[in-house]
Amino acid sequence: MADALTDLKARLNDVTxxxxxxxxxxxxxxxxxxxxxxxxxxxxxxxxxxxxHEMFTADETGKLLDEAAVEAKGADYDDxxxxxxxxxxxxYDRLKKxxxxxxEEITRASALAHNVWAKARADxxxxxxxxxxxxxxxxxxxxxxxxxxxxxxYDALLDEYEPGLKTADVDKMFEDLRKDLVPLVKAIGERVDxxxxxxxxxDFDVDKQRAFAEGVIKDFGYDFNRGRQxxxxxxxxxxxxxNDVRITTRFDPRWLNPALFGTLHESGHGLYELNVDxxxxxxxxxxxxxLGIHESQSRLWENIVGRSHAFWTHYFPVLQGYFPQQLGxxxxxxxxxAINKVHPxxxxxxxxxxxxxxxxxxxxELEAALVAGKVKVNELADAWNEKSKAYLGIVPPTDTLGVLxxxxxxxxxxxxxxxxxxxxxxxxxxxxxxxAADPSIPVEIGQGKFSTLLGWLRENIHQHGRKFEPKExxxxxxxxxxxxxxxxxxxxxxxxxxxxx
Ligand code: ZN
Numbered sequence: 203m204a205d206a207l208t209d210l211k212a213r214l215n216d217v218t219x220x221x222x223x224x225x226x227x228x229x230x231x232x233x234x235x236x237x238x239x240x241x242x243x244x245x246x247x248x249x250x251x252x253x254x255h256e257m258f259t260a261d262e263t264g265k266l267l268d269e270a271a272v273e274a275k276g277a278d279y280d281d282x283x284x285x286x287x288x289x290x291x292x293x294y295d296r297l298k299k300x301x302x303x304x305x306e307e308i309t310r311a312s313a314l315a316h317n318v319w320a321k322a323r324a325d326x327x328x329x330x331x332x333x334x335x336x337x338x339x340x341x342x343x344x345x346x347x348x349x350x351x352x353x354x355x356y357d358a359l360l361d362e363y364e365p366g367l368k369t370a371d372v373d374k375m376f377e378d379l380r381k382d383l384v385p386l387v388k389a390i391g392e393r394v395d396x397x398x399x400x401x402x403x404x405d406f407d408v409d410k411q412r413a414f415a416e417g418v419i420k421d422f423g424y425d426f427n428r429g430r431q432x433x434x435x436x437x438x439x440x441x442x443x444x445n446d447v448r449i450t451t452r453f454d455p456r457w458l459n460p461a462l463f464g465t466l467h468e469s470g471h472g473l474y475e476l477n478v479d480x481x482x483x484x485x486x487x488x489x490x491x492x493l494g495i496h497e498s499q500s501r502l503w504e505n506i507v508g509r510s511h512a513f514w515t516h517y518f519p520v521l522q523g524y525f526p527q528q529l530g531x532x533x534x535x536x537x538x539x540a541i542n543k544v545h546p547x548x549x550x551x552x553x554x555x556x557x558x559x560x561x562x563x564x565x566x567e568l569e570a571a572l573v574a575g576k577v578k579v580n581e582l583a584d585a586w587n588e589k590s591k592a593y594l595g596i597v598p599p600t601d602t603l604g605v606l607x608x609x610x611x612x613x614x615x616x617x618x619x620x621x622x623x624x625x626x627x628x629x630x631x632x633x634x635x636x637x638a639a640d641p642s643i644p645v646e647i648g649q650g651k652f653s654t655l656l657g658w659l660r661e662n663i664h665q666h667g668r669k670f671e672p673k674e675x676x677x678x679x680x681x682x683x684x685x686x687x688x689x690x691x692x693x694x695x696x697x698x699x700x701x702x703x
Contacts, residue, residue: 280669429449514541
C-alpha cells in the first residue's frame, strides 16, 4: 500500500533542497557575483522561487498532508514524523495563501534591489533607492493582505519570522524594556567619559583581524570543514545543509570591532545550524526554528561570551600577539572597558549592548508605519532622522549612516527587525539557565573552552531544528516564557560595574 507519509517526506525533502539551492544563489549574489549579472541572477532566483512555491503549495501536498496525518495519529509530540507534519502543515497553510506570481515577483524585486541599495548606500544617494523600495513595500503589503490579519497588517509579516508573534506583543516588549533601559542609558550617558575606546581605533591589518577572529570561532566549535567565511556588504549567515553553513563579515582597517564582533556574531548563527541533529539533514525540520531564536544564539556568543571579562582574560594576550604595536602596552582592563563602551551611535550592527534595542525600536516603528501607509518611502529618510534624534539623541550626517545602512528592506524583510530584540533578551535568559545548570561555564570561558556551554545549547536548542515553535522551545529550555528581567539584570550588573553606577 502506498504510504502517504513517505511520499510527503520525499516531496518536502525536494522542496527543502530546492530552497537550499536558491540560498546558494543568494550567497553568491551577496559575496561573489559581478554587478553586471544582477538581471540574470534575479531571473534565476525568481524562477526557482516559482518552482518551489508551485511544488510546495500543490493540491497534492495538501492531500498527502491529510492522509499522512491519519497514518501518524498517536505519535508522540516530539516524534520526527509528528513534528514534520506540524511544521509542514503550518508552512503549507501559510504559503498556500500567496499567489505564485507574487512570490516570483518578490524574489525578483529583492535580487534587483540588492544592488540598487548597495550602490545607493555607497553613494549616499537615498533618492536613487526610492523606486525600488516603493515597489518592494507595495509587494509586501500585497503579501500581508493575502496572509490576512485581524489587528494590524504588520502582524501578517511578523508571523513569517516569528510564528505567533503580534505587533501588540512587540509593543509590550519594548514598553517593558524602555522602562529600565532608557534610565540606564541616561545614567551611563552622564558618565560617558568614564570609558575611553581609542585603543580600538588604530591601524589593524585586515588579514590579522581575520586570523584572530577565525581562531576564536574555531575554539567556539565552528567547524571550517563544514563552513567558511567570506566578505559581504552586510554580514550574514546562510546554509545549504547541516554540513555547509557559511558566514560572512566585513573589515574596517582602522577599527577592530566590526569584523571581530561581527564574526563572533555570525558564528553564533552558524553554530546553531551546524548542531541541528544530523538525523534531520535534508528535511523540512533542519534549520533554526525562528529568527528570534537564531538571534539569541548570535548575541550570546558575540556579547555574553565575546564581550565578557572572563573571555578576554584568555584572549587578550592572544590578540596582543597579533597586534603588539597597537595593543602591547594596553592593559586588559582598558581593553575590556573599551569594547564595552556605551554611547549612542549611528550604525546598528556596531551598537553597544545598552543602546542596541533603541535601534531596533525605531526600525520596528518605521516599518510598521510603512506597511500601514502612515509613512511614505519618500518621507522615510526624514522620519528616520527624527526617530534617531528621539531615541538616540543623534542625527546621522548622511543617509549612508542612517536610513541606508541596513540591507533588510531592500530584500523585503519587513517584520524581521523585532526578532533582533527578542534574541537579545533571550540570550541572557538562556545563559542564566545554562550557568545554573553548570556553574563551571564562566570558568571554562576564562580558559578559552566552550564545550560545556555549546553542549548545553546543543541539547536544549540546536539539536531540535524546527521541531518546536519559539514559544515552546523557550519554555522547554528555560522553564518560563520569554522575559526581559534576565537581560536587564545582566546589563545593570555589567555596566553598573564598568560605569560605577
Ligand atoms: Zn544576527
